[in-house]
Amino acid sequence: MKAMGAADREILDNRYMWELVAPGDRLFISMIRDFVDREVKPIRRQLEESTRGDFSLVREVQLKLVRMGFQKAFLPPEYGGWNLTAALSYCLVLDEFGRGDPACVAALGGGAWAMRPAVIAGNRRVLDDFAHRFCGDDLYVACFAMTEPSGGCNIENVDLHGRGIHTRARLEGDQWVIDGSKVWPTNSGISDIYCVVCNTDPSRGDEGIALIYVPVPIEGFSFGRFEDKAGFRASREGDFYFDGVRVPREYRAAGPGEDAELLHDNLIFARLFSAAWAVGIAQGAFDEALAFAREKMVAGRPLCQHSLAANLLADMAIDIQVGRDSYVNAAYMFDHPETYGTRVSPQMLSRSTITKVFCCDMAVRVTNLAMELMGEAGGDASRHVEKLWRDNKIIQLWEGGVQLGKLDVVRGYYPYDQFHPNALYEKVRGGG
Amino acid sequence: MVMGAVDLRSWEEGWAPGMLAPSDLMMLKSVRSFVEAEIVPRRRELEEGTRSGSKGYEEVLARMVPLGLQGCTLPEERGGGGISSALTLAALAEELGRGDASLGWAALCGEVALRPAVRADNREVMEALAPPLCGNASFPGALALFEEEGCSGLEESGLWDLSLSTRAVPAGEGWELRGRKDWVANSARAGFFCVAASVEGGKGTDALGLFYVIPPVPGLAPAGERDMGGLRGAQLGDLEFREVKLPAGFRAAGPGRDAVLLEEAEALARLLAAALAVGAGWGGLETALEFTAERPAAGKPIRQHSVCAAILADVASSLQAARDCYAAAAAFLDHNPVEREGEEGVLPRASLAKLFCCRAAVEATNRCMELMGSYGYVSDYPIEKHWRDAKILQLLEGGTYGARLDAVRGIYRFERFHPNELYEEMQRRRA
Numbered sequence: 001m002k003a004m005g006a007a008d009r010e011i012l013d014n015r016y017m018w019e020l021v022a023p024g025d026r027l028f029i030s031m032i033r034d035f036v037d038r039e040v041k042p043i044r045r046q047l048e049e050s051t052r053g054d055f056s057l058v059r060e061v062q063l064k065l066v067r068m069g070f071q072k073a074f075l076p077p078e079y080g081g082w083n084l085t086a087a088l089s090y091c092l093v094l095d096e097f098g099r100g101d102p103a104c105v106a107a108l109g110g111g112a113w114a115m116r117p118a119v120i121a122g123n124r125r126v127l128d129d130f131a132h133r134f135c136g137d138d139l140y141v142a143c144f145a146m147t148e149p150s151g152g153c154n155i156e157n158v159d160l161h162g163r164g165i166h167t168r169a170r171l172e173g174d175q176w177v178i179d180g181s182k183v184w185p186t187n188s189g190i191s192d193i194y195c196v197v198c199n200t201d202p203s204r205g206d207e208g209i210a211l212i213y214v215p216v217p218i219e220g221f222s223f224g225r226f227e228d229k230a231g232f233r234a235s236r237e238g239d240f241y242f243d244g245v246r247v248p249r250e251y252r253a254a255g256p257g258e259d260a261e262l263l264h265d266n267l268i269f270a271r272l273f274s275a276a277w278a279v280g281i282a283q284g285a286f287d288e289a290l291a292f293a294r295e296k297m298v299a300g301r302p303l304c305q306h307s308l309a310a311n312l313l314a315d316m317a318i319d320i321q322v323g324r325d326s327y328v329n330a331a332y333m334f335d336h337p338e339t340y341g342t343r344v345s346p347q348m349l350s351r352s353t354i355t356k357v358f359c360c361d362m363a364v365r366v367t368n369l370a371m372e373l374m375g376e377a378g379g380d381a382s383r384h385v386e387k388l389w390r391d392n393k394i395i396q397l398w399e400g401g402v403q404l405g406k407l408d409v410v411r412g413y414y415p416y417d418q419f420h421p422n423a424l425y426e427k428v429r430g431g432g
Numbered sequence: 433m434v435m436g437a438v439d440l441r442s443w444e445e446g447w448a449p450g451m452l453a454p455s456d457l458m459m460l461k462s463v464r465s466f467v468e469a470e471i472v473p474r475r476r477e478l479e480e481g482t483r484s485g486s487k488g489y490e491e492v493l494a495r496m497v498p499l500g501l502q503g504c505t506l507p508e509e510r511g512g513g514g515i516s517s518a519l520t521l522a523a524l525a526e527e528l529g530r531g532d533a534s535l536g537w538a539a540l541c542g543e544v545a546l547r548p549a550v551r552a553d554n555r556e557v558m559e560a561l562a563p564p565l566c567g568n569a570s571f572p573g574a575l576a577l578f579e580e581e582g583c584s585g586l587e588e589s590g591l592w593d594l595s596l597s598t599r600a601v602p603a604g605e606g607w608e609l610r611g612r613k614d615w616v617a618n619s620a621r622a623g624f625f626c627v628a629a630s631v632e633g634g635k636g637t638d639a640l641g642l643f644y645v646i647p648p649v650p651g652l653a654p655a656g657e658r659d660m661g662g663l664r665g666a667q668l669g670d671l672e673f674r675e676v677k678l679p680a681g682f683r684a685a686g687p688g689r690d691a692v693l694l695e696e697a698e699a700l701a702r703l704l705a706a707a708l709a710v711g712a713g714w715g716g717l718e719t720a721l722e723f724t725a726e727r728p729a730a731g732k733p734i735r736q737h738s739v740c741a742a743i744l745a746d747v748a749s750s751l752q753a754a755r756d757c758y759a760a761a762a763a764f765l766d767h768n769p770v771e772r773e774g775e776e777g778v779l780p781r782a783s784l785a786k787l788f789c790c791r792a793a794v795e796a797t798n799r800c801m802e803l804m805g806s807y808g809y810v811s812d813y814p815i816e817k818h819w820r821d822a823k824i825l826q827l828l829e830g831g832t833y834g835a836r837l838d839a840v841r842g843i844y845r846f847e848r849f850h851p852n853e854l855y856e857e858m859q860r861r862r863a
């Protein structure tokens with residue numbers, strides 16, 4: 001057996017089954033790994049400080065990523081991209097960022113997510129009009145605008161068939177006219193284009209769901225304020241409003257029924273990458289805790305040589321590896337519908353959510369343990385673990401959080417319909 | 433049964449009247465009103481201020497002086513409040529924790545630091561501290577024990593000569609302190625510190641000395657505030673001692689006795705951390721209860737879904753158990769003071785309570801956030817602050833693993849230290 005620590009690089013490469021990843025994607029992922037080690041980790045504390053000021057350092061890192069080709073990678077080759085559309089590759093990239101500063105990549109990663117419906121649907125008008133903007137040397141940010149003041153889970157809830165979506169789009173001639181408001185979407189306030197989840201007609205159920213692209217600035221669009229978050233600060237969220245915003249009719253991603261599929265596809269995709277992001281964060285916290293336990297002397301021995309600490313480190317390593325295996329498998333299945341069945345199904349929703357819930361709970365556990373292993377140093381910003389701990393929590397909370405997630409898990413096993421119209425509902429709805 | 437039959441802060445109708453003196457109950461009531469009126473509306477702004485050097489927390493500490501918290505454990509004949517009950521202090525801590533645990537820690541650390549002098553009846557120290565403690569200005573204090581370099585647990589209390597790098601050397605009539613302390617509360621604002629140091633020439637428990645330092649004093653310099661993920665109002669930071677000269681009488685008691693006093697003070701610190709964490713947990717639960725009452729999901733308020741109700745029940749029951757746990761430990765502390773060296777005293781009991789209460793609070797704030805989705809994560813609601821404060825409280829004062837080893841010492845003799853080559857090398861490097 002090789003001595004411990006002699007083959008760190010090898011351990012890093014063998015954290016997952018890399019033969020599942022296309023060779024080109026593999027190269028990209030290893031570029032990102034180097035980037036995180038070289039350009040992100042050394043300045044991650046300053047990155048967070050920058051979020052209390054003008055975000056200039058965050059933007060600098062993002063511009064470096066743009067110049068590496070990150071921003072255009074998701075586009076089809078005919079539009080200048082690298083066709084990096086596999087969920088597994090996307091997940092592995094976010095896993096790498098998780099180790100460094102998870103949120104600094106959100107402006108770009110969130111963009112790829114927002115444009116994904118247009119890419120999958122092959123919407124030529126949207127791609128013709130906007131793809132080239134992602135291929136330049138400047139930041140061009142996109143936002144997937146879903147959650148509304150009356151509740152995010154109502155939009156994601158498949159059993160509500162769009163009834164929870166109150167942002168209305170109506171067709172007037174060749175234009176969509178959009179009215180409504182959104183809260184929380186990643187990249188709100190800093191985006192150049194929004195993919196807006198709308199409802200054309202609540203009585204039509206899933207057929208009424210529409211994904212419509214809105215470039216800004218545009219008349220009738222206004223932004224509220226940025227949220228002040230406990231972590232994940234390099235990513236920005238806020239609330240914004242549509243008041244008679246008009247866009248060409250072709251800016252709808254696909255059409256009735258298809259848009260609902262695209263929405264659910266994107267939500268399943270998000271469950272997968274959320275899981276990977278959390279795994280990366282847990283990995284980052286583990287790396288710091290391990291380094292600390294190697295150097296810190298307690299009772300005459302390095303902390304890591306005490307059986308208690310060794311057990312904790314083992315628990316963390318087990319958790320992280322199982323989490324990574326879980327998302328790698330699920331993402332691979334998602335990427336191969338020819339073998340594993342359609343991407344939008346209760347089974348795939350359930351499978352991806354199992355991964356998200358497990359990985360997020362796991363990362364909460366691991367980051368908490370890492371802090372506890374380090375004692376007061378664990379709460380100290382100079383050791384980075386407290387930041388990873390804060391950053392991680394939002395991943396568990398977003399997309400409806402773990403509790404809603406569990407309802408999607410059981411949907412893979414039996415029909416769970418939590419919606420029963422009743423008097424209480426009417427009352428609450430009237431108030432909200 | 434009517435709604436609201438279970439009062440979340442039930443001490444008034446619950447255990448407190450039977451266990452606390454009427455005057456202590458009065459103080460609890462006034463602290464609760466103060467928290468509602470002065471802290472709850474300002475806590476967000478107060479914390480934000482710690483990033484820009486604002487003196488918000490100092491102002492609030494000054495406004496708290498009339499509440500009588502400061503110096504409340506100083507004996508009455510010295511002009512203090514004469515409160516000796518750890519239970520009263522812990523109940524006060526819970527009330528403060530519900531508002532802002534970091535402020536609670538800042539306000540109560542002084543009583544912990546004062547404890548050894550009071551228990552040892554050290555006249556010289558009490559005479560020096562009584563006027564500012566009982567005056568009209570804020571005069572916070574702190575126990576300075578932990579060191580980042582070297583070992584930092586009480587689990588090795590028999591090895592003070594080896595585990596503490598802060599040294600006390602006899603100099604002339606008095607003492608000279610040299611070394612460094614880390615994560616000391618009120619680091620830049622404290623009026624006094626009780627510093628644990630190893631006394632030159634001593635071995636084992638005899639090597640531990642507790643020394644009172646009243647700044648400004650030549651050689652004592654703040655060595656930077658820590659940028660902590662929570663508990664920011666407690667101003668955790670480092671101190672450097674460069675040949676700090678102290679009068680002979682500023683040692684709390686003497687060889688052997690100081691180690692016992694430190695254990696007791698540390699037991700009190702852990703108990704207060706436990707109660708503050710419980711307060712933060714209740715604060716989180718209250719926030720989640722309000723939020724889930726109003727916000728609808730799938731046609732009804734979130735808390736009318738059975739899964740949410742079950743989570744709220746879990747959180748409430750673990751917090752109630754945690755309160756019972758710290759209250760029982762405090763009562764134990766009040767009735768079993770450590771008097772003799774070499775006896776396992778109150779520290780294991782207080783450590784058990786801290787472990788349980790902090791875990792309950794960390795879990796409670798986590799679960800409650802999960803019920804609120806992303807709203808749990810923004811500063812518009814107090815829960816994310818409670819969540820961060822509870823976590824740092826869990827890491828303080830022995831953390832979760834040092835405290836576990838202290839807890840087990842109450843059950844059997846646990847020895848961690850085995851001299852070995854690595855250790856020898858560490859000692860050589862230190863020399």
